[in-house]
Amino acid sequence: MEKTSIKQSILHILQELHEDIDFENEKRLIDDKILDSFDLITLVAELGDEFEVEITAKDFVEANFNSLDCLTEMIYQLMNE
DSSP, X not given: OOHXXXXXXXXXXXXXXXXXXXXXXXXXXXXXTOSOHHHHHHHHHHHHHHHTOXXXXXXXXXXXXXXXXXXXXXXXXXXXX
């Protein structure tokens, strides 16, 4: 799967969580507490289901969840392991 397709799918999942947030331009989703712990749990479950990957504790770091681009890169890497 191409990164562009991954990014669009992740964007759709994020917009279902919060349609009022500009996820394409937001770069500090965790640092600025835009996503809370419930959002993250939901996001991890949705990403796992959508892309058939397992997001483990080693992946669950702020740097992987701070932006759409970071999430895209993490999922891309997990899909290619």
